[in-house]
Amino acid sequence: MRQFTRREVCSGVGLIASPCLLSSCLSEKIISSPDKGKESDILWAYAPLDPDTTAERAYKYYYEGHCMYGVFKSIVSQLAELKGQPYDSFPFYMMRYGAGGVAGWGSLCGGLNGGAAVAGLFTKTEEQRRLLIDELFRWYEKTELPLYVPKKAKLKMEMARSVSNSILCHTSVSKWCKASGYRAFSDQHLERCACLTADMAKMTVEILNSNFQRQFIAAHSLSEEAKTCNFCHAKGGEREDSVTKMNCSACHFALGSGHGK
Amino acid sequence: MRQFTRREVCSGVGLIASPCLLSSCLSEKIISSPDKGKESDILWAYAPLDPDTTAERAYKYYYEGHCMYGVFKSIVSQLAELKGQPYDSFPFYMMRYGAGGVAGWGSLCGGLNGGAAVAGLFTKTEEQRRLLIDELFRWYEKTELPLYVPKKAKLKMEMARSVSNSILCHTSVSKWCKASGYRAFSDQHLERCACLTADMAKMTVEILNSNFQRQFIAAHSLSEEAKTCNFCHAKGGEREDSVTKMNCSACHFALGSGHGK
Numbered sequence: 001m002r003q004f005t006r007r008e009v010c011s012g013v014g015l016i017a018s019p020c021l022l023s024s025c026l027s028e029k030i031i032s033s034p035d036k037g038k039e040s041d042i043l044w045a046y047a048p049l050d051p052d053t054t055a056e057r058a059y060k061y062y063y064e065g066h067c068m069y070g071v072f073k074s075i076v077s078q079l080a081e082l083k084g085q086p087y088d089s090f091p092f093y094m095m096r097y098g099a100g101g102v103a104g105w106g107s108l109c110g111g112l113n114g115g116a117a118v119a120g121l122f123t124k125t126e127e128q129r130r131l132l133i134d135e136l137f138r139w140y141e142k143t144e145l146p147l148y149v150p151k152k153a154k155l156k157m158e159m160a161r162s163v164s165n166s167i168l169c170h171t172s173v174s175k176w177c178k179a180s181g182y183r184a185f186s187d188q189h190l191e192r193c194a195c196l197t198a199d200m201a202k203m204t205v206e207i208l209n210s211n212f213q214r215q216f217i218a219a220h221s222l223s224e225e226a227k228t229c230n231f232c233h234a235k236g237g238e239r240e241d242s243v244t245k246m247n248c249s250a251c252h253f254a255l256g257s258g259h260g261k
Numbered sequence: 262m263r264q265f266t267r268r269e270v271c272s273g274v275g276l277i278a279s280p281c282l283l284s285s286c287l288s289e290k291i292i293s294s295p296d297k298g299k300e301s302d303i304l305w306a307y308a309p310l311d312p313d314t315t316a317e318r319a320y321k322y323y324y325e326g327h328c329m330y331g332v333f334k335s336i337v338s339q340l341a342e343l344k345g346q347p348y349d350s351f352p353f354y355m356m357r358y359g360a361g362g363v364a365g366w367g368s369l370c371g372g373l374n375g376g377a378a379v380a381g382l383f384t385k386t387e388e389q390r391r392l393l394i395d396e397l398f399r400w401y402e403k404t405e406l407p408l409y410v411p412k413k414a415k416l417k418m419e420m421a422r423s424v425s426n427s428i429l430c431h432t433s434v435s436k437w438c439k440a441s442g443y444r445a446f447s448d449q450h451l452e453r454c455a456c457l458t459a460d461m462a463k464m465t466v467e468i469l470n471s472n473f474q475r476q477f478i479a480a481h482s483l484s485e486e487a488k489t490c491n492f493c494h495a496k497g498g499e500r501e502d503s504v505t506k507m508n509c510s511a512c513h514f515a516l517g518s519g520h521g522k
Contacts, residue, residue: 041354089350093302096390097381101369103394106505107428108368120358129357133364167368170505177502184504185496235446241438243445244367244431251512 044086046122048209049078051202058201059150062194068098070197071114075205076121101169109169111193111200112140118204123211131218132207134245137167138220139203141247146195148202155191166250223247305347307383309470310339312463319462320411323455329359331458332375336466337382362430370430372454372461373401379465384472392479393468395506398428399481400464402508407456409463416452427511484508 058074065073072095080087095117097103098110116133123129144161160180164172173184173193182188210216222230226248233242319335326334333356341349356378358364359371377394384390405422421441425433434445434454443449471477483491487509494503 042352043354044352086350086352089347090352091303091305091347091382093304094378094381096387097377097394099387100504102374102377102398103380103391104504104506105394105398105428106503106507108363108374113363113369113374116358116363117355120355121352126357126360130364133358133366137363137366167366170503170507173504174502183501185501240444240446241435242367242431243361243365243434245365246367246431 043124044079044121046208046212047079047082048212049075049205051205051209054078054205055148055198055202056151059148059194059198062197063154063190065093065096066099067110067193067197067200068114068117069093069095069110070194071111071201071204072117074201075118075208106170106173107168109140109164109167109172109200111197112137112167115200115204118208122208128211131216132211135207135216135218135220136200136203137245138222140200141165141167141223142220146192146199148195148198150195150198153191154194155187157188157191159192159195165247167246168250171250225249304385305340305382307469307473308340308343309473310336310466312466312470315339315466316409316459316463317412320409320455320459323458324415324451326354326357327360328371328454328458328461329375329378330354330356330371331455332372332462332465333378335462336379336469367431367434368429370401370425370428370433370461372458373398373428376461376465379469383469389472392477393472396468396477396479396481397461397464398506399483401428401461402426402484403481407453407460409456409459411456411459414452415455416448418449418452420453420456426508428507429511432511486510 054074057077058070060070061073061077062070064070069092073092076087076090077092080090095114098108098113101107101109102113115136119129119132119136123132141164144163146159146161149159160176160182162172162176162179164175166172166175173189176182176192177184177189180188180192182192207216222245226245229248229252230242231237232239234240234244315335318338319331321331322334322338323331325331330353334353337348337351338353341351356375359369359374362368362370363374376397380390380393380397384393402425405424407420407422410420421437421443423433423437423440425436427433427436434450437443437453438445438450441449441453443453468477483506487506490509490513491503492498493500495501495505
């Protein structure tokens with residue numbers, strides 16, 4: 001495989017055109033930590049990718065290793081093909097663990113876990129990482145999904161859409177089952193998650209591209225509901241006993257009528 | 262760095278003693294997938310590690326990059342030091358994304374996310390991966406934690422313990438805040454999560470060691486409560502509209518009295 005030089009990486013050879021590519025090469029630096037200088041602490045550089053190509057790959061990879069694997073591999077494999085090491089040394093198969101909210105536990109949606117891992121791989125600071133992950137997660141909570149329509153669908157079907165109001169696989173799947181009438185673990189459910197995987201990979205790349213080009217502006221903010229709850233429960237609140245940015249009503253659907261008064 | 266030969270890896274040189282080390286060298290094979298043969302699909306071999314040493318590392322690494330990073334790096338960095346490539350090529354800094362249930366979202370506990378990623382890295386089949394992750398997650402849900410007492414504590418304090426009844430960071434932290442009287446985001450909360458990170462790393466290694474030695478037997482099973490709910494909602498049930506193995510009452514604390522009748 002042809003190795004790209006640093007100049008080629010910075011000028012975006014083989015990647016989509018961008019007027020601001022040079023500006024973000026600053027990100028390819030050593031992270032300051034007690035292990036400063038070790039190979040495992042050198043930040044891997046991102047370079048803009050085509051969102052639609054990424055979505056197509058993610059759809060295909062879903063059927064190879066599920067949701068987390070699909071999102072992560074669809075993005076990092078493109079850089080591996082373009083740039084070789086260190087990207088192609090990544091053990092992609094590892095990401096199969098995120099399937100079904102991690103090994104079927106229904107916790108964090110695997111596609112979001114994969115997208116967040118990609119953001120972790122290509123961001124330097126905690127603040128930057130949080131900004132990008134917040135955008136991906138809030139978009140997922142609020143958007144009627146899936147949007148992606150595969151060119152060659154594994155399963156021909158009328159695809160129902162639903163809003164999850166949650167980043168958890170369990171809630172997201174149950175909401176879609178209700179909207180579509182299909183059962184969990186059915187072929188239709190898998191096809192829905194394959195399309196959703198494509199959506200999340202595409203959104204992750206769109207966020208990373210705009211961040212790379214220093215044009216990232218968050219389009220989604222904390223829900224009004226979560227703001228109300230966080231007023232007392234989050235950092236600085238009267239109770240200060242909670243760590244979360246999730247929509248509260250996805251679980252706390254039956255608080256006592258006197259709560260918060 | 263000294264590179265270990267395949268024979269040394271298989272005989273456990275530099276690692277803890279094990280009568281069954283040879284038996285698991287079978288796991289170092291190509292995973293069957295459409296990418297069969299690519300470097301990124303070769304299973305990385307595990308070799309038994311000392312659980313207490315791992316716990317100490319995880320406690321230290323927590324203060325470097327939080328919970329997911331702490332668990333993952335405490336395990337894989339030992340193999341990197343013993344065996345070099347490919348372990349030391351892993352971009353450990355990426356795992357910082359899991360902090361606080363992924364970037365402070367309070368979803369899956371970062372230590373569990375890190376432990377599950379390690380299980381994903383060192384297991385070959387979906388069934389094997391699920392068995393090991395199920396054990397780690399169920400132990401976490403049911404056990405009064407943290408257990409670890411650091412040799413050189415970052416913060417001297419009387420450590421309260423709590424049972425999370427959940428794998429979610431948000432629930433786990435709030436339960437501990439209630440049990441301890443300390444606030445979320447306090448130094449005491451961070452010290453608690455550092456000790457918990459050590460516990461999860463130790464448990465992950467104990468599970469992986471026994472799996473490596475072909476002596477793994479699950480000690481924890483699905484809760485009776487979850488079994489009751491899954492009777493209708495999980496695969497094969499009348500409703501079949503849910504994907505989860507989490508304890509249901511951690512979120513569904515106020516179901517109508519007629520539910521399930």
